Amino acid sequence: MATQVPGSGTGFNPTVFYGSIGLIAALLSLALVNHEDAEAAFGAIQRFATVNFGWFLILTVNLLLFTCAYIAISRYGTVRLGGKGAKPEFTRPAWFAMLFSAGMGIGLLFYGVAEPVMHFSNPPLSQFSTPNVDTTRQLASNAQHAMGLTYLHWGLHAWAIYVIIALGLGYVAFNRGKTLSIGSFLSELWPAMPKIAIDLVDILAIVATVCGVATSLGFGASQINAGLTFLFGTGDTLTAKMVIIAFVTSLATLSVALGLTKGIKLLSQANMALAIGLALFLLIAGPTVFLLDSFIQNLGYYAQRFIYLSTWTESYTGGKWQIDWTIFYYAWWISWSPFVGIFIARISYGRTIREFILGTLLVPVLFTFLWMTIFGDSALYIELFGEGGIAKAAADSLPNALFAFLQHYPLTSLLSGAAVIIVATFFVTSADSGALVVAMIASGGDHEAGFIPRVTWAIAMGVLAAGLLFVGGLSALQTAAIVTGLPFAIVLLIMAAGTVRLIHRDLYPEGEG
Template sequence: MNIPQNTKIRTTLKKGITIPSLIFIIGICMISAIFPKLTNGLLTVVKSFIFVNLNWVYIWAVTIFVIFLVYIMISSYGNIRLGRNDSKPEYSFFSWLSMLFAAGMGIGLMYFSVAEPMQHYSNEIFAYKSPVQRVQNAQLYTFFHWGIHAWAIYGVVGLALAYFSYRYRLPLSLRSCFYPLLKDKIKGKWGNVIDIFALCSTFFGITTTLGFGVVQINSGLVTLNILPETSFIYQVLIVSILVSLAIFSAVSGLDKGVKILSNINIIAVIVLLLFVLVLGPTVYLIGSFTEGIGTYINSFFSLTFNTHVYEENTQTWFYDWTILYWAWWISWSPYVGLFIARISKGRTIREFVAAVLILPTLFNFIWMSVFGNSAIWLDINVADGFLSSMAKDPDGLMFQFLEYLPFTKLVSFLVIGIIIIFFVTSADSGIFVMNSIATKNSRVSPRWQTIGWGVLLAVLALMLLNAGGLAALQSMTLITALPFSVIMLLFIVSLTKALMIDKNYYEKDFSSATVPWSGEHWKERLRQMASFNDQASTEKYIETTVKQAFEELVNEFAVNGIEAKINSNESPQKIEIEIRYDVINNFIYGVKSESKILSDYLLNEENLPGSEENIIYFPKSYFGDTREGYDVKLFTKNELISDVLKHYERFIEIISEEKNTLFISSDSNHRFR
């Protein structure tokens, strides 16, 4: 039998990213599983120190994210498309929103929709408030934690990734978001470090969330008497089945697996929502939702900047809820942001930001109002405090809540089905994202890689579940949020710089030299365009062409009874024509030698004129009223005279209007320096 000599396993994994990431991921998980109490204790100390002493970093970072996205959405930058100017969205609006929503919140909505409002309502630190105030308080803080601030975190990462990937045609990778700042350095070690951080953060976030999801599914199946108990054996079975489905979905691709499951799930979620709304305290829910929106809007800024520094009794709650949530959303943002970016090609920035900030937020508010307020209403009016006594058991609280509604068993099955689909969509999109990071966004990867990520996710999640190490891993995830919040602020700097360049590029008009040009001497003009000027040739142009034009103008002005003079300077080389006035500002038109740095691309491009240095010089016009000038190197003498007269005509027209007195009168006229 002939055995092939080159039996090499095909892979698209990049060693510089994958190997360090796997070493760190497996190492942390092993330590958390072998020494769960010790590891969790140490990480909890670090986390507590950050939350207590550096909570202001999270507050300011998240606030900046919100302000930045709102500004980008309403500004002219919002018209920029995530892709070529003629690109179209790959997915329908409904499918896009379904996938965005499933990846962004998913299991958390099912896990906390009843538990969080109930925990705020029953928390002892709010015992001094009246029952009505506690209900309003519970809804307000739930809105705050699941609203615009959370989605702004995802939106910043998603927007930066989508913009640089589809607009700049860079890899769909976090390293690409630093291109305006690091340029080609993103291809080296710095880029690898950024991607390693993103891969580890994504893995830890998904592992802990899926671990909690498995526990809730197990609890629901026990409530329905399908399983006898919540034990590790049954959790292994649940994880094996669900991760297998996730792997199958991931292998099928976004267009099939994730898209189909997300569409099914959003429909199921709406059905469940309408069921609780119609068969619950409907009028109360609609009224409380309406009032809750108003309270949220009125309290938006005070909530945003509140650090509870003057309320010592609520500071612990603040660290355990608001700061923990901001850290949690930030730690999840590499994964969610990358996935959102992957499905958002072709959308405009305004469409992207509006959809990411407003639509999921509005749905979250409706969802949390219907489930949270229903549970509190039932607790007060029907359950006699039983549900609030269960507040510290979020795994089973949703199913206990459903006991007070009709068709309990049927609806519980629907809830478990939704959690399962959320589990699968979170896992398969997570597998896709991790493989994308590890391969630098390779379009086609062998199936064994996708399967491998799924198996690793399942094995490590089960290992931590069994050993009680999930809490330690969660603390580790929250700690990584601090440095990543700083990285996200740099994303904003980088994105702002890129958007300014982008807008200037597409709005840049023809050169001012084309305005007076009739097409004469076109060969000479082409020769000038195809060469880069050095300092000597620029100074020669000023000394000859510009000076001759100004001298002819001075003579002709004198013929028409206008006194004009020429001012000049040799270092730096510049010359100007000036007409003096006593009451109003002088008219000045000058030309000076300016320099600019050529891009490396231009220097290395064979089909463009060459330049030995990366600095070129050009003659630039300037004016007495400090307006921005322009390159005049292509102007002939007569064209330059025409340009001066054009500006002089503008000057005469302006000074003839009384309304411009404030701008044209001056006690200190410009003097040549």
Template sequence: MKKSKERVSFNNSVFKISAIIVTLFALWGVISPGGLAKNASAVASYINHSFGWFYLASVAGFVAFCLFLAFSKYGSIKLGQEHEKPEFSFFAWISMLFAAGFGAGIVFWGVAEPLTHFANPPLSGIEPKSAEAARVAMNYSFFNWGFHQWSVFTIVGLALAYFQFRKKSKLLVSETLGEVSKKRISSKLKTSINILAVIATVTGVATSLGMGVLQINAGLNYVFSFPNNPWMQVGIVGVMFILYTLSAITGVDKGIKILSNTNMFLVIGFMLFFLFKGPTVFILESFVLAVGDYLHNFVQMSFYLTPYSGDKWVHDWTIFYWAWVITWSPFVGSFVARISRGRTIREFVIGVLIIPPVIAFMWMAIFGGTGLYMDLFQNTALSEAVSKDVATAIFVFLQQFPLYGILSLLMLVLIMIFLVTSADSTIYVLGIMTSDGNENPSNAVKAIWGVLIAAITAVLIISSGLEGLQSVALIAALPFTVIMILISISLFKSMYSEQKAEKQDHVNITTQRKAQ
């Protein structure tokens, strides 16, 4: 029986076509890295410039829709049968959400982003490296890592969880669109949608892993004088491949959960250490002020564009972020859905939309806030170091503290665990996507995706094609934004119909009792 299931997994169209497309992209990167980067970058730049307004409006709408679901009558709907309880503890659930959704990005940008905005303010008329620049830098760092980003994951994850656990559908993106139209979606269109989700996931994670590997190598070079070259980076990919494949094969309730919990303990440990070792009062004050600024400017920042001045900052940062997380949403949404059975919609939205961003705010305030304090009051020139090499920013920051070597080693471990948890969650989800929604994909399928992701990451590092693949990932965000809007419509229509049917059943039962 097991062999039969594996044979079906290998023979389905989504697996074969998406694997071929991903392999061809990798080969293009090897044969003509410049050609891939040039063509993909041109298309991605056009989309970013021409459809930035569409990304901003759509993601703002996703935030509003999530809040509506959480605090409306639909919030009490359980993702599963009424008697079902959550499979994972709250801490384990949040740990897995955080690790899968942020990956190593929060470590990479925790110091670098506030200091980058500090040196190059997002708003015109603000003097670089001034107190006002620091305030705006923290405000926009919160915004870029806040509720908008997680609303995208919430929409996709909630729809997948609702239709699978409530309506007994498969854990596939195409299955969330059944309520959009009365006409049945053709199998070819479903296959195309699922292939797009797979390609977006692979290109997104391969690029992120590549950048994470570059950061690990930069840290090893900066702290321990290891060589910084492509072959060293390929070796890091190899170590990472072994770790994430073993973790994914052992399953969600073992490998992925254990790594995610370890990851969260390290995150909490780092935050507590630097909160009390750094300028504690300054960190707390900057956190409170940034939260206030974030909430006060929430609507304005949500729709901020610069058609009159022609400034490109919002396109380079906010719109880039929104497109990037939309590209990641099939993976994160699928993983979040898989681990959220038994929770109510209200629990789901609050847990996914609110809690991970709040943890990110604390990380940004502690690390970014301390970095700003050092530049403002201690003249450490961290912002200059960041502008020279973003990848080493966190290690330059750590150098300002005692136990520098130990802290750097632990930070490298944290980055590696972040990368491994992102990768193992990804190959698990890719296994589901390419096994016709089977919630327990075969180890063979997961291993193949593990090999493909490692190979693509290594090839692109050697051929310097990361920029090209990143652009390819961003191109996939545009059609997937349209799909997300349709998913939202389908989800609402299905919940509305369910509530209406339950209300009618209640009326019928009451009428029958009265008749008796």
């Protein structure tokens, strides 16, 4: 029997629901009415945000990671989410599976091969790599730096964003009996805060979540379409991507209608089993010893260069590489954070804060690093010592890189089919988890949001993903993530400081300590 989680919401919040639906519909309608102007506007907005505020995103993410480390090693880490007698609702394996499926999902397959080979073939200007120098030593250095950058984008910084928001929301909901929403956190931190201001923050959270998840769904549709084209010659067309989005969104709608335990939990576990099976096959069938060596060396490189990589801003080289990679990733993770944070908080009742932070930071990160090593270093091995060609495929089309890579393995068609299925299940887990969380926000933090809101938001995410692909393709998806992620970074900084303040206030009610 599942543990009864406290802090249930008060029901439907019309201001948040209709406000967020209206804003998303208005933005999408405006884009669809004037296709060409919308595409140009998306590009201009993305350039303005990334060029002028990239430094702010890098600083924000570093501060969030520092806050996580501080809370974990301090006395605050002994506090249990839900109080001393709280028991976890899910086993650790189920918890880790849901954490991982919600937190990274589609991007692991979309970027697992493409990102390392793109960094290798087109490295940024830095002290650790030199573009266009074709010597054995420099190629090896570029390959190592490519994996270090990949670890940076998918490592501790990304998960620190999720940890901060999840911890703040979970603490207020489970230890203070409030609803599981950002508005509840802010009202707890500042009781005199006007309700309209709280509702506006929740609207921003919903819009950020919908845009962030829609970005992933668009990537997933492009990846599935590339796989079907590789297997059956269906063709890389916008119509095919729309059909894919419609089909998989219907599966996500069914899953979210079944709820957290019957739908999302079971699908996440099946998804993890498929993903691990594919990774293990590639590890065994590929250059196994090279991959194991690379995993250890990559970890060492990431640790040694951690501060440099974390604070590098291209200031002295004047490059624009980070705009397309690091800045986009940080904004994408931040736009995902309301969804992933609330979802992680929802499934983490009963964990101590230290267990929660270490479990959410270290376990998914190590698995992600191993995944990126298996896929990324296998591709780099082919580029360095084999026939090559994967970097060119990635440059031509990011979604095609994975299937160009799988051509170098036996059972290519079977592996490619498995990859398509895994992307589809990641698609579903992202959409149904996101829909559940958005429904919770729009329902005043209700943990068991109603059937109609859950289904409504699942469909809305699919529609937005399709609309953004139609308007400007992957560029429009990236812009949506960046534009919504940037303002929400301010909310995350407030939550980081506010969480420490609330826990301290409860541990030391008389001001001691």
